[in-house]
Amino acid sequence: MPPQTITDEMYSEITTPKASFTYDQANKEAERTIKPNMILYTSVLVALLQPFQSGWSTSQTNLTQYSDTDQCNARPVVEGTCLMFPGHSKLEWTFAVNAWIFGGMIGSLFCGRFSDLWGRKKLLFVNCGFIIVGAVIQAAVSNIWAFAAGRVVSGIASGVATGTLGSYINELSPPHLRNILGLGLQISVTMGIVLPAIAFFFANTSSGWRYLAGFPVVVAALFLLLAPSMCLESPAWLLMKNRREEAKQVIARLYGEENVYIALGWLESSSKSNQAEQGELNNEPEAKESILSPRYRMQLAGAILLSCAQQLSGINAVFYYSSKIFGDAGISDSRIGTLIIDFINIFPGFGAGALAIRFGNRNMILWGIASMCVMAICMTIAFLVDVSALSIVFTALYVIAFGATLGPLVWVVTADLFPDSVRASGSSICIGINWLCNLIVGVAYPYLSDALDDYSYVPFVVLLVIFYLLALKLVPETSGKSMHTKSKDFRAATKIVDVPEVPTPAAGNVVVKNHFLGINATDINITAGAYTGALPPPFGCGLEAAGIVSAIGEGVTNVKVGDAVAYQKFGAFAEYFEVPSANLIKTPELSAAVLTMTVGGISASVALEQIGEMKTNETVFVSAAAGGTGQYVVQLAKLAGNHVIGTCSSDAKVEHLKALGCDRVINYTKEDVDTVLKKEYPQGVDLVFETVGGDMFKAVTSNLAVHARVIVFGYISGYHGDKSAEPMLVSQLNPTLLMKSASVRGFLLGNHAKHIPTHIARLLQLMAEGKLNPGVDSTEFRGLESVPEAIDYMYERKNIGKLIIKLE
Missing domain, CATH: 1.20.1250.20 (MFS general substrate transporter like domains)
Structure with missing residues (x-):
């Protein structure tokens, strides 16, 4: 079954070879x-x-x-009675x-x-x-x-x-x-x-x-x-x-x-x-x-x-x-x-x-x-x-x-x-x-x-x-379901499918042979219907990959066959994938490290500058700071001359964040976030990069500084069964925002596409100069079949840095 690629209106069918990881209903x-x-x-x-x-x-x-x-x-x-065998x-x-x-x-x-x-x-x-x-x-x-x-x-x-x-x-x-x-x-x-x-x-x-x-x-x-x-x-x-x-x-x-x-x-x-x-x-x-x-x-x-x-x-x-x-x-x-x-x-x-x-x-x-x-x-x-x-x-x-x-x-x-x-x-x-x-x-x-x-x-x-x-x-509900259905359980909601050989890519497109796949919280959001619930499945899963260009469509001039590239596009969990050439990031060499940038690095950079309006000498709070995106937020905030607070769930992550320069690391399994902020930061925090939701969101919004900005990047606690499913009442949040002249701002990278090229160039330069550490989790995952295992690993809060799947 051919995998699918996304348009503004619906998923339209494209053909790619070998195998693809597909969300199936x-x-x-x-x-x-x-x-x-x-x-x-x-x-x-x-x-x-x-x-x-x-x-x-x-x-x-x-x-x-x-x-x-x-x-x-x-x-x-x-x-006339007892008629059978009287x-x-x-x-x-x-x-x-x-x-x-x-x-x-x-x-x-x-x-x-x-x-x-x-x-x-x-x-x-x-x-x-x-x-x-x-x-x-x-x-x-x-x-x-x-x-x-x-x-x-x-x-x-x-x-x-x-x-x-x-x-x-x-x-x-x-x-x-x-x-x-x-x-x-x-x-x-x-x-x-x-x-x-x-x-x-x-x-x-x-x-x-x-x-x-x-x-x-x-x-x-x-x-x-x-x-x-x-x-x-x-x-x-x-x-x-x-x-x-x-x-x-x-x-x-x-x-x-x-x-x-x-x-x-x-x-x-x-x-x-x-x-x-x-x-x-x-x-x-x-x-x-x-x-x-x-x-x-x-x-x-x-x-x-x-x-x-x-x-x-x-x-x-x-x-x-x-x-x-x-x-x-x-x-x-x-x-x-x-x-x-x-x-x-x-x-x-x-x-x-x-x-x-x-x-x-x-x-x-x-x-x-x-x-x-x-x-x-x-x-x-x-x-x-x-x-x-x-x-x-x-x-x-x-x-x-x-x-x-x-x-x-x-x-x-x-x-x-x-x-x-x-x-x-x-x-x-x-x-x-x-x-x-x-x-x-x-x-x-x-x-x-x-x-x-x-x-x-x-x-x-x-x-x-x-x-x-x-x-x-x-007894579960089975009406209208196949064995693989929309679910927060990525493993249950997806399958690997074989697909026909790839044709010549369409004009303006290239085919990339993927070598590395990046794992993101977005992957579970998709299978849970949080981002794409109105779009008709089946469709390809995954958001980012890196590989080698294997075929070029008419009119493509920015890359050639054999170039190392990375890209961000729905459906990337595939051995081969057809991608518009405009989506490609041409890299000096093929490496897993580049995938730390395509979603996490770019999102962190654009969000901090365009949505957070980050300045110097501010107090910046980063939840899930040891993750693929959080580690970039920590480093970029430090490069801008700020005091950075990061949260994580293990002692190993504490050491990782300290090595990145994080000023105060809170292991929330041992310390209460609200208590730490009230005691050590009585003036509040100026900028928040929030990806967890639930009690974490409530704690940090209770400790905002005047003119604070809260960037909402995700709500991963909802997939752990935490309290993020319980809404924070407007009557709780409004007084804080009012009294502090603070604001809560949502961020989705796709709404800021025009800023992406500038930030890519900046991140590549900082990486080349050694000023950014593109942290990759040391756990090895190989092949498409390991994708559910990697996502389970991420949602068990085990990863330190970016999770990468190696295909080759």
Whole structure:
């Protein structure tokens, strides 16, 4: 995916070679530009035939006449009653019903391994064999234990389908459609649930149940007929197997040739970066990260919670035993109540996508759990007062709450929580646990109902309260996000992408082969959206670099190929970068030291002169004085004949600042800034260069001299979780500014471009004369992959001087 360069209005695409560090919110790009082809929708629609079988198996035995305990215990069994395997016991029936769930656990736990081995599409073909065999056994057998065996086989098919489809749809879909298309899984299941409820009105005979048991054969046959021409393999799986050319062909069919690189951007965002972190990018393509890795601990915990909540909410007690529930509630024909509930269950799923987009997946899940809890309480009250209409109404509302929230969104969120490299195994584990919880409900509810009678839903109320409290802690928002999203966490918000070979640079531009990259606080501001939040990502990260000119566009006269240059421009974190020649600083030689000047040195020089109006014999206060910019402020203020106070966070930085000539260094981890200023500088400070914010800003503005000037250059404490997020009230600041005739002045270098050439020349001269020490942090960082590590290092307040990445 080509990186992007900035204009006044938007980010426009340029092409650079090899690799670039890119801020990624690829779903936004996809939403603007990609219109999927019909093959995407047919792939999803045909695949959704398989979870239909799961819904069918859920409710195919939910008819009172199949298993009424009193009728089946009667001897002899009255003809026309206990229609399935007359005379079976309650234990035998419970086993037969729940044998399907046991099979589902097996299928879901093992499908991840085979999905990664064979591919999503091939596994779905194999799964049709399980659907057919399970259906044939159930339809043909003459005893309940053989029927249970068929249910196990069908359960395996259901487990594979539900365990694979979430990943398959997620990997086929562009990020902005994942919520909508992912809901198809639950809608397919609900359609499968409702059709047997309709069939019960004419399949309530001694042989009618056999047609219901055998119907999934038709479903499997339809898939086998349609899938070869209407379904594609997952491009994410092909990339995971290093079959990149095949993946590009599939992507072209899904989204068009013109969108291949955009789609590769989001598809490769996790698989490639994960491999790179393990040193496996070009070695063993089959090697994979473990879902049990500590880095996925919170995601796995959240996904397991959702899997448990979906089933232990008690929803399947309704679908398995609604005929008993409504019979106990006094409804003469339980088929009517069952059909109403199953029919109502279909529709919430269609609106769930729009609601999730509007309110977010997390909020919808929380609202769903809370609503189901309230409805379960109301159901209990309706059972107690013995009003059958209320029983149906509150059960229907309970099902609606589930159908709009936990039902469809659990599958979507579970798939979203994991990157491609562990999604199949993560989904497999979670869906296996989902089936286990399903089994617990299926086996326990008949006995729970007998023991608690009208209070049978009270245990679910208690569990729903617990799930709500845990979800507040463990479930993140995933709606509309890819795995790499806008964040204060630079590592989470970015990725390295491969891009095509560079063309001849445009007129007035050059291509620079970067050798050094500079790290700045601005880099985290960008990923947090503080500076560019209104601009559409993806875009290149980084602000400054130094390297050698490798190509020149028409009309460029100020440099030639082979010249050493430095520059400042958004998107600089790249191996090669196209830059307007006007942005270049030509340097006598290529060195890391020059990068101390391109942002830090120039900003310090221009800000002190143009904004701070720095004079001689003033007291100058510099926060974060040991950083890349702060060290220049200290030195330039001293060269102007001023008394300089600097703050820092360690003893090593104290010594560094003293070596630069700083008159008073305050280690704020050991001394209180406000106390020091009040005691040692009772007249206040004349000029402030402030980059920290929060308590630092409050302390220094409480100690201003008459006519003081405060330059606001940044607010890095906001990214440490400090109190800078708490605004300083105007009522606190105004009296100081008024009484001291002081001013607070913001500074952004881009607003002072006309002054930059003069200050560059001045700084180069001072460096050549040895009057400026361009301090570079001694920690070595190499390669684009080390950029997040360097930024973490800076935000842990460890750097002394400028942080530099070496590419060559």
